[in-house]
Amino acid sequence: MTESPALAIKDLRVTFGDTVRAVDGVSVEVRPGEIVAVVGESGSGKSVTSMSTLGLLPPTAEVSGVIQVGGVDVTALDGAGLRAIRGAEVAMVFQEPMTALNPAFTVGWQVAEALRLHFADMSKKRAYERAAELLEMVGIQDAKRRLGQFPHELSGGLRQRVMIAMAIACEPKVLIADEATTALDVTVQAEILDLLRDLRAELGMAILVITHNMGVVADIADRVVVMYQGKVVEQATVEDLFARPQAEYTRRLLTSVPRLERGAHRARARTALREPGQAAAGTPALALSDLVVEFRGERGSKVRAVDEVSLTIGAGEVVGLVGESGSGKSTVGRTAIGLIKPASGSVRLLGESLTGAKGRDLRRLRRRCSIVFQDPASSLDPRMTVGDCIAEPLIINKIGDRDDRVAALLKSVRLDPSVRARYPHELSGGQRQRIGIARAIALDPELVIADEPTSALDVSVQATVLDLFLELQDRLGFACLFITHDLAVVGLVADRVAVMNSGRLVEEGPREEVLFDPREDYTRRLVASAPVPDPAAQRERRAQRLSL
Amino acid sequence: MTRFLAKRIGQALVVVALVTVIVFLLLHTVPGGPARGILGPQATAAAIAAFNHEHGFDRSLPEQYWMYVSGLLHGDLGASYTLNQSVSSLIEQRIPKTLVLTGLSTLVALLVAIPLGVWQGRRRKGLTDYFITTLVFIGYATPVFFLALILVIVFAEKIPILPVQAPQAETLAGLFADSRGLVLPILAGAIASVAVFSRYMRSAVLDNLAEDYVRTARAKGASERRVVWLHIMRNSLTPIVAMLGYQLPVLFSGALVIESVFNYPGMGLLFWNAAQTSDYPILLGAVLVIAVATVIGSLIADILQAFIDPRVRGAIK
Numbered sequence: 001m002t003e004s005p006a007l008a009i010k011d012l013r014v015t016f017g018d019t020v021r022a023v024d025g026v027s028v029e030v031r032p033g034e035i036v037a038v039v040g041e042s043g044s045g046k047s048v049t050s051m052s053t054l055g056l057l058p059p060t061a062e063v064s065g066v067i068q069v070g071g072v073d074v075t076a077l078d079g080a081g082l083r084a085i086r087g088a089e090v091a092m093v094f095q096e097p098m099t100a101l102n103p104a105f106t107v108g109w110q111v112a113e114a115l116r117l118h119f120a121d122m123s124k125k126r127a128y129e130r131a132a133e134l135l136e137m138v139g140i141q142d143a144k145r146r147l148g149q150f151p152h153e154l155s156g157g158l159r160q161r162v163m164i165a166m167a168i169a170c171e172p173k174v175l176i177a178d179e180a181t182t183a184l185d186v187t188v189q190a191e192i193l194d195l196l197r198d199l200r201a202e203l204g205m206a207i208l209v210i211t212h213n214m215g216v217v218a219d220i221a222d223r224v225v226v227m228y229q230g231k232v233v234e235q236a237t238v239e240d241l242f243a244r245p246q247a248e249y250t251r252r253l254l255t256s257v258p259r260l261e262r263g264a265h266r267a268r269a270r271t272a273l274r275e276p277g278q279a280a281a282g283t284p285a286l287a288l289s290d291l292v293v294e295f296r297g298e299r300g301s302k303v304r305a306v307d308e309v310s311l312t313i314g315a316g317e318v319v320g321l322v323g324e325s326g327s328g329k330s331t332v333g334r335t336a337i338g339l340i341k342p343a344s345g346s347v348r349l350l351g352e353s354l355t356g357a358k359g360r361d362l363r364r365l366r367r368r369c370s371i372v373f374q375d376p377a378s379s380l381d382p383r384m385t386v387g388d389c390i391a392e393p394l395i396i397n398k399i400g401d402r403d404d405r406v407a408a409l410l411k412s413v414r415l416d417p418s419v420r421a422r423y424p425h426e427l428s429g430g431q432r433q434r435i436g437i438a439r440a441i442a443l444d445p446e447l448v449i450a451d452e453p454t455s456a457l458d459v460s461v462q463a464t465v466l467d468l469f470l471e472l473q474d475r476l477g478f479a480c481l482f483i484t485h486d487l488a489v490v491g492l493v494a495d496r497v498a499v500m501n502s503g504r505l506v507e508e509g510p511r512e513e514v515l516f517d518p519r520e521d522y523t524r525r526l527v528a529s530a531p532v533p534d535p536a537a538q539r540e541r542r543a544q545r546l547s548l
Numbered sequence: 549m550t551r552f553l554a555k556r557i558g559q560a561l562v563v564v565a566l567v568t569v570i571v572f573l574l575l576h577t578v579p580g581g582p583a584r585g586i587l588g589p590q591a592t593a594a595a596i597a598a599f600n601h602e603h604g605f606d607r608s609l610p611e612q613y614w615m616y617v618s619g620l621l622h623g624d625l626g627a628s629y630t631l632n633q634s635v636s637s638l639i640e641q642r643i644p645k646t647l648v649l650t651g652l653s654t655l656v657a658l659l660v661a662i663p664l665g666v667w668q669g670r671r672r673k674g675l676t677d678y679f680i681t682t683l684v685f686i687g688y689a690t691p692v693f694f695l696a697l698i699l700v701i702v703f704a705e706k707i708p709i710l711p712v713q714a715p716q717a718e719t720l721a722g723l724f725a726d727s728r729g730l731v732l733p734i735l736a737g738a739i740a741s742v743a744v745f746s747r748y749m750r751s752a753v754l755d756n757l758a759e760d761y762v763r764t765a766r767a768k769g770a771s772e773r774r775v776v777w778l779h780i781m782r783n784s785l786t787p788i789v790a791m792l793g794y795q796l797p798v799l800f801s802g803a804l805v806i807e808s809v810f811n812y813p814g815m816g817l818l819f820w821n822a823a824q825t826s827d828y829p830i831l832l833g834a835v836l837v838i839a840v841a842t843v844i845g846s847l848i849a850d851i852l853q854a855f856i857d858p859r860v861r862g863a864i865k
Contacts, residue, residue, distance in 0.1 A: 054767055079772075086769035094767075099760035103859060104782040114768045150858040166768065 004071070005029040006206035007053065007090070007174045012065035014048050014057065022048040022061075024230035030174065030206040035196070037209040037221035037238075041253075041458035045230040046210045050178050053208075054090055055082045070173055088118045091167035095179035097159035101151040107162050108147025111135065114169040134165040139195060156325075157188035164195065171203060178210040185324035185485070190529040190545060193220050212458065214257045215531030218242060218538040226250050238535045256463040257533045258488035262516055266470050266492060283351040285369075285447040285479030286313040286336055291345035293331050305331045307503035308345070315446070318473060318480045320494030320511070322487060322526070327500040329483045333449045336481060337369050338362060350446055367397055370440040374452035376432035380424040386410075386435050387420030393442045409438040414468060430461035434468065441472060448473075451483045466492065487530045491515050499523045524548060556850060560843045567839040568620065571832045572613050625836070626829035628822070635833040638818060643837065644720055646814035649806070650799040652730070653737030654792070661742045662788070665749020669784075670776060672754060688743035692802050696736040696809040703732060714812035733810045737802050741795070745788060752784035759783075786857050793849025797842045 007030040014023040023045040030036045040046045051057050053067050055074060067074040069089050077085065094100040101110060111131035116122055122130075128147060135143035138161040151159055160180065167175055177196065181189040197220060200207055209220060217224055217238065224241045226234040226249065234247040245251045258264070293306035306328045313319045323329040334340045336347060338354050347354040349365050357365055370393070373379035380389050390409055391402045399405070407417040413434040424432055433453060440448055453469065454462040470493060473480060482493050490497055490511075497514040499507045499522070507520045518524045528545035532538050583599040584591070591599075600606045604615060619626065625635035664684075668677050687695075704712040714733050715726035723730065756762065757780065765779045766772075800815070807816030815834060822830035854861045 056763060056766055083769045083771060086767055088769060092764075092767045094760060094764060096760055100764045102761040102765065102779050102783070104857065105779075106858075113765075113770070117769045152859050163764070166764075 003031050005068075006032045006070060007208065008066070008068040009049065009053065010066040010068070012049060012052060012063070012067065014045070014052055015062045016060055021230055023052070026065075026227070026230070026232050028208075028225050028232070028235075030208050032173065032206050033200060033204045034222050035200060035207040035209060035220055036223045036225060037211060037217040038225045038227060039211055039214065039217050039253075040227035041212060041460065043229070044227040046227050047178055049227070050092070050176050050208065050210050053174075053176065054086050054092060056092075084118075087114055087167075087172065088170045089172055090174040090176065091170070091172040092176045092178060093160070093163045093167050093180040095182050097156055097163050097183065098151065100163055101159060103151055106148050106150055107135075107154070108132070111147075111162065111166050111169060114166045118170045130169075131165070134169055135162070137168070138162075138165045138199075139191075140165070156184055157191065160184060160188075160192055161195070164192070164199070168199060168203065168205075172205065174206045174208065175199075176208045176210065179212070180209070181216060182211070182213065186487075186529040186531075187324065187525060189216070190219075190531070190542075193531075194546075196220060213531070214254065214459070214533035215538070218533050218535045219531040219542065226253070242533065242535055253460060254533065256460040258459075258463070258466070258486070258492045259534075260488040260491050260515065260527070260530060260532055262512065264488075264491055265511065282315055284312045284348070285315050285317070285350055286311070286481065287348040288312070288332070288336060289346050289348075291332065291335060291347065292343045293328070293335055293340060294343040302343075304503050306335065306342070309500070309503075309505045310345075311498055311505065311508065313447070313479045313481060315479055316477045318482055318493055318495050320490035320497045321481055321483045321500060322485065322490050322497060323500035324485060324526070326502070328503040329500050330451050332500070333371070333451050333481055333483050337371060337447075337449055338366060339371075367393075367443055368445055369447035369449070370443065370445040371449040371451065372433075372436050372440045372453045375456050376429060376436045377424065377456075379436060380432060380439075382424055384423075385420060386422050386424065386427070389424070389435060390420070390439045390442055393439065397443060399443075405442070409442055412441070412472065413438045428461075429457055430465055433457060433465050437465075437469060437472065441476060441478070444476065445478050448478050448480045449483070450480055452485070453482075454489060455484065455486065462489075469493070487515065487527060488532075499526065521548075552854075553851075556847055560847055563843050564840055567836060568617060569613070571836050571839075572616050574835075575828060575832055576609070620836075625833035628827050628830050630822075630825045630827050631830075635829045638830065639815065639833055639837055641718075642813065642815045642818050645723060645812070646800070646803050646807070646816060648720065648723065649730075649733055649737065649812060649814055650796075650803050653734045654741060654795070654799060656734060656738040657741035657745055658788075660738070661745030662749055662785075664742070665746040666753050666776060666781070666784070668746065668750045669753030669757065672750075684743045684746055687739045688747075690740075692736060692740055692805045693809055695739055696732070696806055699732050699736055700809070712810070714807075714810040716811070716813060733806050733812050736806050736809070737799070740802060741799070744791075744795070748787050748791060749784060752787050753780055756780045756783050782856065786853055786860075789849055789852045789856060791849075792852075793846035794842075796845035797838060800838050800841070 009026060009028045012023050012026045013021070015021050026045070026049055028036065028038065028049070038046045038049065048057065052063055053069070053074060055077070057063065063075055065075065069085060072085070074082070074085060101107070108128055108131050111134055112124070112127035115127045115130055116124070132143040132147055135146055140146055140158060140161050154162065181192050184192060193216065196207060199205065209216070211217060221238045223235065223237050225232055226241070226247065228249045233249045234241065234245065236246070241250065242254070245254055288309055288311045291306055291309045292304065294302040295305050296302060309332055311319070321329045321332060331340060335342050337349070338347070342355065350368055352365060354362070354365055387406050390406050394402050394405060406420055410417045410420060415431060415434055419427065419431070424435065427435070436453070450469070454465050457465060466489065482490065484490055494511050496509065497511050498505055499514060499520070501522050507514055507518060507523045514523060515527060518527060525545070525548055528541055528548060532541060583596040583605065587595055587599060604612060623636050625639070627634050628638060631638065664680065668680055671677050700712055703710045710731050711729045713729065715723050715729040717723050717726065762775055762779060765775045770779070803814060804816035804819055806812065807814045808820040811817065815837070818830060819834045822834070
């Protein structure tokens with residue numbers, strides 16, 4: 001406690017216009033070599049707090065309070081003074097590494113720029129040499145060649161490493177990682193978190209991690225600041241926070257987080273579900289065999305997005321399909337209900353062949369299944385009222401009595417029937433996703449494809465939507481292909497789990513087996529990379545993962 | 549890159565071939581055929597038959613098309629009915645002058661529009677932004693001939709500092725020797741283009757200002773000037789360059805009006821006069837040349853784009 005903080009935010013208040021108070025009296029300190037996590041849901045003000053430390057807020061923001069970096073008050077600085085701090089004293093790594101790098105300049109140019117902006121006398125050649133050293137430091141192999149590459153030529157993980165290299169170029173006292181791993185796959189996220197830990201040890205930086213992910217917090221933070229609606233509701237060491245949460249909100253947040261644990265599974269009211277082996281006995285809801293989907297790649301070459309995948313879902317069964325981005329899991333979902341045509345292999349839907357179905361047969365089959373998409377904001381027509389969105393499948397299939405049916409559907413997703421007259425943009429993300437679910441169950445489907453239905457939602461909202469979804473599944477008994485990258489969510493909802501990696505089905509089996517006793521190396525690595533919201537357990541998992 | 553070029557040039561050739569078909573068919577849709585057009589409504593049937601026979605119009609269509617195309621391949625666009633010259637030699641004389649006019653007015657337009665668009669993008673919704681937007685819209689909405697007339701009235705009559713007529717020299721050198729006469733035609737051409745380019749630039753800059761990489765550049769400590777003129781500029785130029793290629797036919801049609809107002813001896817004036825004398829070979833030759841120019845223009849725009857945007861470059865490797 002004797003060391004003076006590298007970053008001290010005191011009583012920060014940020015308002016937009018007269019009404020919106022984004023940050024309301026926040027105080028946070030980060031000492032050199034310390035990692036502090038600011039955690040909260042969307043709209044909690046955590047990103048506004050981090051942006052204000054560099055004076056990066058738009059001019060409409062009114063800021064009061066003190067932000068000290070190495071004893072200097074940032075809020076009192078003018079343009080040139082701020083620029084001298086930015087990148088040199090405080091550096092930031094942002095969420096989306098694809099868009100955070102300038103697409104028109106090489107990686108080397110951008111890292112060198114970070115150097116040359118602050119070391120005016122550094123030659124171009126020297127800056128590029130140093131840039132190569134920095135890339136090596138953040139674990140990029142073949143750094144010399146990478147310098148000449150453009151951002152779009154690198155993978156997401158590499159791009160984020162470049163961002164970090166750029167951030168540490170001038171050896172700042174404070175590094176702010178604003179949702180720096182959110183857009184990354186879990187295995188890459190784990191590597192980036194390792195890198196941040198190493199850099200902290202090497203350079204003694206103070207690191208402020210902004211995140212919504214409790215697993216990330218448990219993995220990396222020394223201390224945690226919990227924010228809610230612009231205020232700090234709790235500050236504690238990471239062990240205390242998870243073991244003895246004080247604030248009501250923190251407790252609620254922690255219970256909302258799905259956990260990847262043996263016992264954490266839905267209680268199924270229905271006993272109708274057969275054992276996995278028996279599922280094949282009745283007519284399966286979905287049977288994929290040797291499914292191959294190809295897309296046209298560069299120069300007319302074909303890219304196999306799905307490579308000989310066979311998967312069966314029994315009636316009323318929930319199968320979780322997990323995998324990292326680009327593994328082909330969404331393509332499988334879309335092919336399963338005929339939105340994409342497979343190159344070879346067959347899809348049998350509810351006992352009938354979908355691959356050969358045309359015209360009326362195809363429509364009749366499609367009527368019996370439905371899909372819920374990830375982003376409710378873009379999968380609902382912005383010019384249709386909520387009622388019309390839900391009624392559309394009824395209209396298409398000429399089902400009368402629509403008014404009552406829409407009202408009943410809204411009730412079943414726990415929304416007031418009066419919202420039918422509203423437009424999607426007037427609703428919150430969670431409400432919108434419930435509309436998406438209501439639309440999906442409008443025709444009493446026998447199979448629902450749920451493609452990352454809760455990934456765009458905050459954890460507490462996710463918890464209620466998942467709860468609702470499971471209740472409906474229980475009541476209506478539809479079979480479900482639940483596609484997600486979140487292993488904890490899969491652990492919660494699925495009866496069986498299938499794992500995909502670069503187009504292939506790597507492993508498939510009962511939930512307990514795949515998640516807690518995986519046979520394949522890939523699954524083992526995937527499971528080990530998913531951070532759990534428990535610091536002690538996470539430390540163990542990390543050690544395990546590094547030994548893999 | 550060579551693969552990409554070969555493919556694009558192949559596509560261009562197909563387009564040009566289609567254009568020749570269309571131009572050929574246009575020639576035959578003239579009411580009463582070209583003979584009626586030339587000889588006038590009072591011509592006797594015998595005179596028309598003689599004309600048709602002389603020009604081969606009494607043969608079958610495919611045969612005529614073949615004659616037309618084989619002529620084209622030898623650089624023969626036919627002969628003017630009224631000017632006693634071959635169309636190709638007429639176009640050869642005129643086209644460099646039109647290229648000078650359109651090239652210079654585009655250059656002037658870009659030099660004004662790019663900084664203007666950037667400046668407006670940064671000061672969006674300010675009073676000056678609204679003011680400039682108004683001016684630009686007026687420039688955009690004003691018909692070119694009207695704009696040209698206003699320029700003449702203001703700069704040649706009210707304040708007589710510039711000549712009304714463009715230089716009438718035969719050669720390009722002669723054209724530049726009398727460069728004062730070029731000012732008004734170039735200006736008239738530039739004003740409309742400024743409107744188009746600056747709007748594109750403004751919205752491109754606005755889009756890019758909201759991009760994450762701009763925040764990254766600021767977080768590195770880059771000055772606002774550097775962010776705008778280096779980081780944003782490179783990314784905002786792509787739509788402008790893409791548009792330049794497709795702007796070519798628009799420029800030519802602008803030249804048509806401007807050249808006739810200022811009596812500028814280019815393709816536009818040639819076309820204008822030919823239209824009035826029903827000199828079809830010239831009209832069709834000009835259409836063909838403009839079509840080819842458009843195809844080449846979009847090809848060049850694509851190549852330029854690859855130089856600016858590494859993602860495009862990567863895709864066409």
